[in-house]
Amino acid sequence: MTIQIRQFPCRRDNFGVIVHDDAGGPCVSIDAPEEGPIVAVLQREGWHLTHILTTHHHNDHTQANAALKARFGLEIIGPVRERERIPGLDRAVSGGDRIDLSGLEVEVIDTPGHTAGGISYYMPDEKLLFANDALFSLGCGRLFEGDAATMWASLQRLRSLPDDTMLYCGHEYTATNARFAIDVDPGNLLLQERVKEVEALRIEGKATVPVSLGREKRTNPFLRADDPGLAEAIGMAGADPVAVFAALRERRNGY
Known part of the structure; x- marks a missing residue:
């Protein structure tokens, strides 16, 4: 299987992502933030969308779910606990499920916290993780429908994946996340390097x-709430990781 990925801006700061199998397999949109940019990429590449994986x-x-389904006759897959709130949902899945999209294997990971x-979605053969609004580069999602303990457990599940997994997320928030991260963890040399890289990329x-x-x-403080060094850096030495995570999230909310 030969996979191609196209990532592109949608709306104000969303990312659209399309995963395409050149061997005649699936063509998958990760979420559907906006119809126009998604269709433009598909037309440019000559691809036919077969699935939407909703996070x-x-x-x-989900805004473009109905329009893309009407245009392409595709299948929409999404979380079972939100099935009543996903437009056009065809198949509901939950953590531990494995989806076979014509040979493209996808594992489902429960990541509540941002929403209930x-x-x-994790593609182990391709080493790809689509965490969208659960995990951002140098950040994580706001706790709109969950608490700190729930989100920390979700991030630990994602953290357990292999280091060479490539993370895709739902928004371009990294520059702001980087400024926050270096404020709470100023002595982290790897983070210092990442901050410089992010600044250069955005320029x-x-x-x-x-x-x-x-x-x-x-480098991501939200994945390191159980790191004693980070806890000490924010004045919470010896604190429970959930309390450290909650404090980090609260500080980021007002950043």
């Missing part, structure tokens, strides 16, 4: 993701 119910990730039933108008999960494990 959560928010409108900026959000999920992420050039380039996307800051995908990024390897291994780099995120070492």
Whole structure:
């Protein structure tokens, strides 16, 4: 299987992502934030969309579901706990499920916290993670429908994936996340390098993701709430990781 990926801007700061199998297999949109940009990429490449993998119910990730389904006759897959809130949902899935899209294997990971039933998609053979609004580069999603313990558990599931997994997320938030991360973890040399890289990419108008999960494990404060050094850096030495995570998320909310 030969996979091609196209990532492109949608709406104000969303990412659209299309995964295409050149061997005649599936053509998959990760969420559907906006019809126009998605269709433009498909027409440019000569691809026919076969599936939408929906991560959560928010409108900026599902707005184009109905229009794309009407245009392409595709299948929409999404989280079982949000099935009543996903437009056009055909198949409901939950953590631990494995989806076979004509040979493209996809594992479903429960990642509630941002929303009550959000999920992420992992393609182990391709080493790809589509976490969208659960995990951002150097950040994580706001806790709109979950609490700190729920989100921390979700991020631990994602953190357990191999370091060479490439992370794709739902928004271009990395520059702001980077400024926050270096404020709370100023002595992290790897983070200092990532901050410089992010600044350079944004000056050039380039996307800051995908990024390897291994780099995120070492630089993203929200994946390191159980790191004693980070807890000490924010004045919470010895605190429970959930409390550290909650404090980080609250600080980021007002950043």
